[in-house]
Amino acid sequence: xxxxxxxxxxxxxxxxxxxxxxxxxxxxxxxxxxxxxxxxxxxxxxxxxxxxxxxxxxxxxxxxxxxxxxxxxxxxxxxxxxxxxxxxxxxxxxxxxxxxxxxxxxxxxxxxxxxxxxxxxxxxxxxxxxxxxxxxxxxxxxxxxxxxxxxxxxxxxxxxxxxxxxxxxxxxxxxxxxxxxxxxxxxxxxxxxxxxxx
Numbered sequence: 001x002x003x004x005x006x007x008x009x010x011x012x013x014x015x016x017x018x019x020x021x022x023x024x025x026x027x028x029x030x031x032x033x034x035x036x037x038x039x040x041x042x043x044x045x046x047x048x049x050x051x052x053x054x055x056x057x058x059x060x061x062x063x064x065x066x067x068x069x070x071x072x073x074x075x076x077x078x079x080x081x082x083x084x085x086x087x088x089x090x091x092x093x094x095x096x097x098x099x100x101x102x103x104x105x106x107x108x109x110x111x112x113x114x115x116x117x118x119x120x121x122x123x124x125x126x127x128x129x130x131x132x133x134x135x136x137x138x139x140x141x142x143x144x145x146x147x148x149x150x151x152x153x154x155x156x157x158x159x160x161x162x163x164x165x166x167x168x169x170x171x172x173x174x175x176x177x178x179x180x181x182x183x184x185x186x187x188x189x190x191x192x193x194x195x196x197x198x
Contacts, residue, residue, distance in 0.1 A: 004193045005036045011191040012040055012145070016049065022144045022183035023190040024125065029149045031193055034066055037121055038073040040145060045078060045094055050118035054140060055097045057123045058133070066123065067097045100133040109136045118142040124149075125178050137181075146182040148189075 001009075012023050027033050037055070044050035055070070057063050063082060070080035074095065083090050083098035090096050096117070103109035117140050125146030137144070179187055 001035065001039060002032065005032055005039065008036050008191040008193070009039050009043060013043070015190050016143075020183055020190075021142070022146075022181070024146045024148065024179065024182035024184050026148050026150070026189040026192045026194075028194055033123070033147045033149070034069045035073065037066075037123075037145070037147065038070055040121070041070070041095055041119070042074060042077065044119050044143070049143065051094070052091075052117050053095045053119045053121065054117035055095060055121045055123065056100050056103075056137065057097070058100055060099060062123060063097055063099050070095050070097065100136055103136045104132055109139050112140070114139055114141045116140070119145065121145045121147065123147050125182065134181075144182065146178060148178060 008025055008027070015023055025033065025036065027036065041050075041053050041055075044053065055066055057066055067080055067082050070078075074080060078094040079092060080095040080097060081090060081093035083096050084102050086093070119142055120137065120140045122137060122145070125148045179185065179189070182190070184190065
């Protein structure tokens with residue numbers, strides 16, 4: 001892991017020690033959010049803060065990529081599985097990767113107990129917890145980590161008091177809600193690594 005990824009893991013440790021249960025990593029595209037997630041997963045599983053982790057994505061392509069990465073990065077210690085490929089055996093894995101859509105279809109997420117996952121990680125959080133998908137995210141108890149590459153500076157021009165019909169305004173609102181969802185009401189994520197620091 002690179003030093004900035006290690007700093008992200010340290011920040012989440014500090015946040016847990018401070019009693020927080022929701023976290024947001026704002027990291028530029030290509031800076032290794034999945035590798036950093038694997039380190040967080042390993043930390044939570046090793047320390048007993050989690051028994052099982054749900055990794056939510058918003059696209060099938062990301063589901064396969066994340067699963068492949070977790071198998072490579074965690075294979076010596078933990079099992080990763082894609083939910084829709086192992087619907088009957090998902091409990092055998094410590095890390096379950098799925099699309100939000102798979103769990104939304106026919107309310108499949110309600111087949112789980114709210115306590116089945118002690119850590120829920122939402123990849124591309126500004127998209128994967130929007131709209132109906134929020135029901136999946138909110139259903140599960142425990143720690144919640146959001147990952148996003150979209151910086152808070154994207155919100156600068158959004159004025160909630162004067163919404164427009166511009167679709168980008170709605171996306172800005174969703175992003176703002178993402179920060180609140182992950183306990184970052186101030187607009188400051190748990191950890192930020194921007195392109196300016198790359």
